[in-house]
Amino acid sequence: MKDAATRDAYGETLLEIGENSNIVVLDSGVSDSTRTKKFGQKFPDRFFNMGIAEADMVCTAAGLATTGKIPFATSFACFLLGRTMDQILVSVAYSNTNVKLVGTHCGIAVGEDGPSAQMIVDIAYTRAIPNMIVIQPADWEEAAQATKALAKHEGPAYFRLGRPKVKGIFDSSYKFEIGKGTIVKQGNDLVIFATGTMVQESLIAMEQLAKENINISLVNISTIKPIDREIIVKQTRNHGAIITAEDHNIIGGLGDAVGEVLLDHQISVPFTRIAVKDQFAETGTGPQLYEKYGLSHNHIVKAVKVTLNKK
């Protein structure tokens, strides 16, 4: 198990999969931070730093894809998606080009750079786009495996990566599969469906709860679209109470995605969504913001107790 940021796993894995000459990487002037720089040093002919021009980058990637290349178009999530919704819709999704959009520095975990750098609407954006799949890994191992899986997946994808170091959750025996949720910890009474950094945050909360003899389950949802309906239905029925946890706005993210599955199956259980509460955060460290804006393990502990009381 490796304690490192998911963006690090992406950068390191690109060096490995780059041996396939169809892999090309694009960046928009932030390759140091997105970790694509080393790919550029190792494979200079297949690295295109487009400068600070995300719209151009996304469409250039689409063009490359039509020639059989597998482009990974990378930038900070804020700008990659915020500036290029139209380009993604027309040249990537509608054209169904094999472009991997990789957004790093997602969520309020970014911290001090403030709300203009904290992308909290990207899951909502991308989830609403036909042909698009959406993946957010929980740790280094999963991010590394997901990078490889994305290179093999034919079609548009959004890969949501984080800036901060996260504790290793999976070891090399873990097998990531697009569209599959994973039971991280099996307990009873309540199940948390978490994604990204919130898997780690949930594990800390569960340690605290265990001390009070509350042993719940945790499911990692790394593929947010297409979501693993089977695991959501089964685990919700088994536990009878659920929580979703994500570093994203409460509208349109994992919570809504899980809620849609339950609605489709007419399942009604006590259900709490932990997410940013439809507001912009502020500057501060990631952990400070998680505490103030309701995402920290302390908030998860409280939410578990409140939700259990509704059973």
Added chain:
Amino acid sequence: MNIAKVDIIGLENKALELRRLALKIIFQAGSGHPGGSLSATDLMTALFFGGILRYDSSQPDDPKRDRFLLSKGHASGIYYSVLAKAGFINESDLEDYRKINSARFLSGHGHPKTPGIEIASGSLGQGLSVAHGIALGTRLAGLDSKVYVILGDGEIQEGQIWEAAMSASKFNTNNLIAIVDNNKVAQDNITKDLKDIEPIEAKWDSFGWDVHRINGHNMTEIIKILQMAIHPDKPRVIIADTIKGKGVSFMEGKTAWHGVAPSKEDYDKALKELG
């Protein structure tokens, strides 16, 4: 192919035939964009039928092909007409233009489900970047394919065009050839008054492109410039001065004919003018 060997009169006749066909399908559809289709007709005729674009319509996905993109995708009336005459689709398919359940997906703006179309269009400003990506891809594959993209003059008001212009110059993408269909009329207004794009040659030149300017309705000029060997290290832009609605007197230079299909009466009148 030497210019002397190109049948200029034959191409001019082909262009007339294509203008009639484009107007016909727009008339039949009851909606569409005649003005920008007619301004681009001579350029597209030269590309597809003047021995410029390397393609085999029976193998539309051949990796060795040259690529053509119509970034000003609203001119789909002429695009589909050309694709039909070039054999990518059947002429009978054109009856489905802009209609539901179209067998060849002949949408108001092109989509790669239609053979011969590389990428979807409909949102202006994206095609130059896509064309550049294709040019980079074919170059990486060691192919000598050229990538041609037609832009509208109003379209180059989009900022992304200039992002792409900087990129192609940075990467010395000399197999990329942009053609600006400079018909000087946009949907709302004449382009100059909407937001002036001149001095257009100086703009492209300062972005590091090999710039040429021609009369976009003079077939000899068009063929000559398209036959020119690619620049050793710069992408090329051809500013083609054209007339919106070219060939139909009452449409020429009129914003009103940007996105309106002709009535039966206007259609008949137009056909007479197009001989």
